[in-house]
Amino acid sequence: MKKWAYLLGGVLIGAVVATTGNAFADTIKSLVGQTVAGEYTVKVNGSELAENAIVVDGKAHVPLRAVSDSLGAGIKVDGKTIQIETQSSAKSPVETKKNPQQESENNQVYTQNIEARITSIKSYKSFWENSLKGAEDSLVKQNKRIDELTNLPASNDPITQENRKRSLASAQETIEENSKQITEYKGKIAEYDEKIAKLEAELEASNK
Structure with missing residues (x-):
């Protein structure tokens, strides 16, 4: 949501x-x-x-x-x-006959439209960049959690052993999910970078 x-x-x-x-x-x-x-x-x-x-x-x-x-x-x-x-x-x-003033106005509108589209796409990209950062931070946190659980002193208590086992399994599951998210988010960011580059090339060509 x-x-x-x-x-x-x-x-x-x-x-x-x-x-x-x-x-x-x-x-x-x-x-x-x-x-x-x-x-x-x-x-x-x-x-x-x-x-x-x-x-x-x-x-x-x-x-x-x-x-x-x-x-x-x-x-x-x-x-x-x-x-x-x-x-x-x-x-x-x-x-x-072409109206030079009208042609200039049309070119200005065209340029403004491209600039607005670039701004809009950048807002989409920003969302996925924030999502990527969240997934990467979570990955670091879960890896640290696994290290902490692994380095805890051994215990003969069955309940303690079971709790550690569950915690390790949960951390590992989260790491796998984070890894999938990171791959997905990087792919989306790359797509938006490509779209932005294409629009910026159009903008540069229109200004020549």
Whole structure:
């Protein structure tokens, strides 16, 4: 439950950074305290988005910025209204020349969208980094516990022997679980690093 709370926090942070103004204020208020029931990979025309969708209160919430970017649509927040324009609707049928100012504004919006997505993904990565640290700390603690139990003076008391045996088994079980978690968390962090690197490369290319 705690992990999902952090994750939901990351989604909300990403939503706030990805937009301006108070357009997401009502959504945030309605999601605070809700349980994230699941997480889905989002693909647009076969391409996987960097951010995942989440399920809260039986409803799926998708990353709007990432979806609009993948479709080549422009997104603008005006007060509590989110305006989305496709490339075809954004242009007049009789328009034949490019507007330098409009082109510059579009490039700025595109850059801001990428920066917002990077910030959002970094919040996901931060969650898994915190989880990794917790698992590593627990692993160190359990290894120390095993050393302490192993070095205790021998005892002929059956109850004491049984208690030590159970404690050793419990510590070993926790170590195995921690090891699995560490491998999993490192894998997720590597995935987010790859996504961030890809977006940063896009950002660098757009600024040239």
